[in-house]
Amino acid sequence: MRTAEEEIVSSCPRCGVEIRTDRRFTTWCTACDWNVDPVGPGEEKRGLSRVRRRIAQRYGELLFTELRAGSSGGRKGAGLLAYAIALAVHGLTCVLAAVGVWGLIAGWGGLGMVFGLFFLAMAWSLRPRLNRLSDDDRVLLRDEAPELYALIDEIAAAQGTRGVDAVVVDVQANASVTHLGLRRRLLTLGLPLWEVLSPQQRIALLGHELGHFTHGDTRYGMVVGTAFRTLGTWLQYLRPIPNPNVIHALTNLACIPLRLLVTAVVTLLDLLTAPSSQRGEYLADAASARTGSTEGAAGLMDRLLVADSIGTTLNREVNSRRMHGRGTTAGQDSEGLWEALAAHMDSIPESEYERQRRVGALRGHSVDASHPPTHLRRRLLLDGPPVPALVTADAGRSERIAGELAGLRGTLAREVVRDGYGDL
DSSP states (O other), X not given: OOOGGGEEEEEOTTTOOEEEEETTSOOOOTTTOTTSSSSOSOSOOOHHHHHXXXXXXXXXXXXXXXXXXXXXXXXXXXXXXXXXXXXXHHHHHHHHHHXXXXXXXXXXXXXXXXXXXXXXXXXXXXXXXXXOOOTTOOEEOTTTOHHHXXXXXXXXXXXXXXXXXXXXXXXSSOEEEEEETTTEEEEEEEHHHHHTSOHHHHHHHHHHHHHHHHSOOGGGSHHHHHHHHHHHHHHHHHSOOSSOOHHHHHHHHHHHHHHHHHHHHHHHHHHHHHHHHHHHHHHHHHHHHHHHOHHHHHHHHHHHHTTHHHHHHHHHHHHHHHHHTOSSSHHHHTTTHHHHHHHHHHHOOHHHHHHHHHHHHHHTOOSSTTSOOHHHHHHHHHHSOOOOOSOOOOHHHHXXXXXXXXXXXXXXXXXXXXXXXXXX
């Protein structure tokens, strides 16, 4: 909670209304929005990132209007065309492989083999790649966290789907789901985000992520999703060579038409899959509210709006612990890190949440280029009748889950203090 020392009382220079705010956060006026966004939107991203953001905002607004009016119309034609383009992308990879094999056979023993090996190497790097766990992933298996998996299974059953096969815990202020291989499911849980949520907000978070399995999304399906990755690899190969000499400059010029073509295909796929992806996010939000309650889902979105404070707080804590040498070992220095983060997030005043909501509406804020604007997601939830939670977690259940995460909490806290938050 805010202390008397942290409170500032002043008058708005624009409308004269009394302003009460926390000295740790931006001073602004709730009556006329003076200084609500002192930094401004900043320089907008360029190129493909800018296009994707605009597509996401455009379809997010259109779908908000449709869903608010009760429309559930689909765009099956766009999805089929996206699959056709994705198959063509993978077909080109097969052609490269075939040309490589032909080059090896036809040029056996000569320079033709170099030609063939080059095309085979290209095809191998562009192949469709299924997701898999890496050696660095912190995997929490079912027998190591039965209570957490039981909660996930209960939320999944409430949505008419099944749970996950593996949980990876990392230090990102985020959470996501994806497929492993052909059939297995993976949940990635960002510990910094998990630590700053209430029990019902955590259920809402799990409900949102599992909701993606309930509703199809062609952008992240096996065929289209791997096509996006292949096109991304193409763009890496075709990016301009920095500080070019004469030969490099000529190479850059020669690659421009192909780079523009690949960019156009990516943009077209974005346009075709954006409605499905945006709709999937809104439907996942509805699933979040059903399992964790409307209040829990809306609270989760508010936490996401101030997610930048998570990184700022962790970096401040890391610097403080390093400077003051709170312990003789990294383990002692990391003690209480997550508790300090949660305490700071709990102390954020409602005025700062409201400011962030208004800034989000002004900038069209979204979690990333695949999500609709956050303020529209929150508004769609709150415009409907309040939904009670289908799944709850009492104090005992929350403590048992915390016990299952205790080992990873300590390990990740030590890594954050040792390596710094932004470097992980």
